[in-house]
Amino acid sequence: xxxxxxxxxxxxxxxxxxxxxxxxxxxxxxxxxxxxxxxxxxxxxxxxxxxxxxxxxxxxxxxxxxxxxxxxxxxxxxxxxxxxxxxxxxxxxxxxxxxxxxxxxxxxxxxxxxxxxxxxxxxxxxxxxxxxxxxxxxxxxxxxxxxxxxxxxxxxxxxxxxxxxxxxxxxxxxxxxxxxxxxxxxxxxxxxxxxxxxxxxxxxxxx
Amino acid sequence: xxxxxxxxxxxxxxxxxxxxxxxxxxxxxxxxxxxxxxxxxxxxxxxxxxxxxxxxxxxxxxxxxxxxxxxxxxxxxxxxxxxxxxxxxxxxxxxxxxxxxxxxxxxxxxxxxxxxxxxxxxxxxxxxxxxxxxxxxxxxxxxxxxxxxxxxxxxxxxxxxxxxxxxxxxxxxxxxxxxxxxxxxxxxxxxxxxxxxxxxxxxxxxx
DNA sequence: TCATCCAGTTAACAACTGTTCTCCGTAATT
DNA sequence: AATTACGGAGAACAGTTGTTAACTGGATGA
Numbered sequence: 001x002x003x004x005x006x007x008x009x010x011x012x013x014x015x016x017x018x019x020x021x022x023x024x025x026x027x028x029x030x031x032x033x034x035x036x037x038x039x040x041x042x043x044x045x046x047x048x049x050x051x052x053x054x055x056x057x058x059x060x061x062x063x064x065x066x067x068x069x070x071x072x073x074x075x076x077x078x079x080x081x082x083x084x085x086x087x088x089x090x091x092x093x094x095x096x097x098x099x100x101x102x103x104x105x106x107x108x109x110x111x112x113x114x115x116x117x118x119x120x121x122x123x124x125x126x127x128x129x130x131x132x133x134x135x136x137x138x139x140x141x142x143x144x145x146x147x148x149x150x151x152x153x154x155x156x157x158x159x160x161x162x163x164x165x166x167x168x169x170x171x172x173x174x175x176x177x178x179x180x181x182x183x184x185x186x187x188x189x190x191x192x193x194x195x196x197x198x199x200x201x202x203x204x205x206x207x
Numbered sequence: 208x209x210x211x212x213x214x215x216x217x218x219x220x221x222x223x224x225x226x227x228x229x230x231x232x233x234x235x236x237x238x239x240x241x242x243x244x245x246x247x248x249x250x251x252x253x254x255x256x257x258x259x260x261x262x263x264x265x266x267x268x269x270x271x272x273x274x275x276x277x278x279x280x281x282x283x284x285x286x287x288x289x290x291x292x293x294x295x296x297x298x299x300x301x302x303x304x305x306x307x308x309x310x311x312x313x314x315x316x317x318x319x320x321x322x323x324x325x326x327x328x329x330x331x332x333x334x335x336x337x338x339x340x341x342x343x344x345x346x347x348x349x350x351x352x353x354x355x356x357x358x359x360x361x362x363x364x365x366x367x368x369x370x371x372x373x374x375x376x377x378x379x380x381x382x383x384x385x386x387x388x389x390x391x392x393x394x395x396x397x398x399x400x401x402x403x404x405x406x407x408x409x410x411x412x413x414x
Numbered sequence: 415t416c417a418t419c420c421a422g423t424t425a426a427c428a429a430c431t432g433t434t435c436t437c438c439g440t441a442a443t444t
Numbered sequence: 445a446a447t448t449a450c451g452g453a454g455a456a457c458a459g460t461t462g463t464t465a466a467c468t469g470g471a472t473g474a
Contacts, residue, residue, distance in 0.1 A: 027325075029325065030240040030241075030325040031238035031239070031240040031241065031324055031325035032238070033237045033238040033240070033241040034237075034238065034240040034241030034325065109323075112323040113323045113324060113325065115323075116316075116319040116320045116322075116323070116378060117238055117320060117324075118234075118236060118237035118238035118241065118320065127382075153396075154400065157397055157400045157401060157404070158404065160397070160401070161401050161404065164371075164375050168371050171323060175334075189360075190364055190367070193361065193364045194364055194367070194368050197364070197365065197368065197405065197408040197409065197412060198404065198405065198408055199408070200407075200408040200411050200412060201404040201405055201406070201407040201408030201409075201411070202404065202408075203411075204407050204408070204410075204411045205404060205407060
């Protein structure tokens with residue numbers, strides 16, 4: 001099934017990835033709407049016109065970055081939600097989020113920044129992918145015996161609440177990335193308690 | 208106490224406000240980090256250099272916009288949280304948020320966009336102001352008999368949860384602003400149930 | 415009334431932007 | 445071995461950007 005790529009296509013993928021990486025780096029200090037095509041190609045060390053061989057515009061590149069960023073988030077979310085949420089498992093979930101932020105800080109920053117950013121197609125792409133994630137989380141929640149008697153749309157409501165909370169928490173960890181361990185611990189405690197409160201709400205939702 | 212301003216200072220404030228308004232308008236389709244000083248002055252109909260009489264840079268203007276935007280949010284939040292959260296009062300709170308988004312859509316968009324945006328001083332300003340809001344909400348929550356036996360930091364944790372939830376909800380209403388009434392109703396239902404779930408969590412937090 | 419102040423103007427600067435067109439070298443195909 | 449396909453380079457385009465400097469004219473305060 002795996003078709004061997006020619007030298008040419010391999011090289012193309014390589015520079016394409018270099019463009020994505022460079023863009024992600026530059027986006028740590030600005031928003032996508034101010035990212036210039038020349039800026040990106042300069043960082044890669046390639047001619048400005050080469051950009052067009054890969055992307056129609058920086059907005060197009062942004063959409064590609066959404067796929068990449070949420071691809072890395074995907075397994076993390078599955079792991080986080082899959083077991084039921086006893087207190088100790090919530091703690092483990094928060095640690096998982098913290099670890100993910102440490103592993104892919106630029107991806108997390110990009111998503112937080114562009115989710116409400118100034119480039120419409122990118123916002124749309126993020127919204128779409130997050131909706132798919134919420135559906136996935138919902139399916140995972142449905143397996144849980146605690147979800148007996150829950151309406152379908154209430155499950156989805158809860159799933160969105162969890163997903164949003166994960167993003168808020170990720171963003172907090174990101175801001176505290178360079179901060180002293182004490183501050184990071186404070187964030188951990190805050191996120192853990194908020195998750196717990198939501199879980200308490202879940203357990204007492206009906207009756 | 209109110210010192211009468213001279214004709215000169217009045218005019219200055221007027222063009223300053225015109226710059227802020229023009230910037231807010233332009234920011235509906237881009238992020239602050241791509242907002243040009245010339246772009247703003249052009250929209251106002253004033254020379255580019257006049258900008259410097261009011262702001263050091265567009266980042267500086269952004270910080271001023273934060274004050275303005277959160278100034279309008281301030282009374283809304285007070286009204287939203289002040290009474291205890293029985294089910295019908297939550298519905299009223301959600302309606303209040305929806306109304307605020309309709310009244311100040313540009314302010315809401317600006318906050319959502321720049322909270323995690325590419326301009327550090329603006330992020331900092333928003334973070335600061337939101338922290339103050341959370342403190343205020345906490346004080347309001349503390350008055351509630353339901354908060355008996357709650358630890359101080361747990362109250363602040365809950366306050367942050369409410370504030371974040373308000374921003375998420377505001378952003379949802381903003382996206383659905385041009386959508387059919389059916390979609391807006393869907394958002395209302397979602398936000399109401401999420402608020403309720405959090406409140407259920409609150410009621411069952413201890414014991 | 416007269417000197418001072420100061421918000422806003424005009425002009426000019428080098429540096430940068432996205433985009434087009436033409437060209438090159440080499441991998442891929444025949 | 446000959447031909448085509450194509451990722452990338454190079455140069456040039458008009459238009460934009462932030463910032464500096466010197467200037468104007470009307471409100472301000474003595």
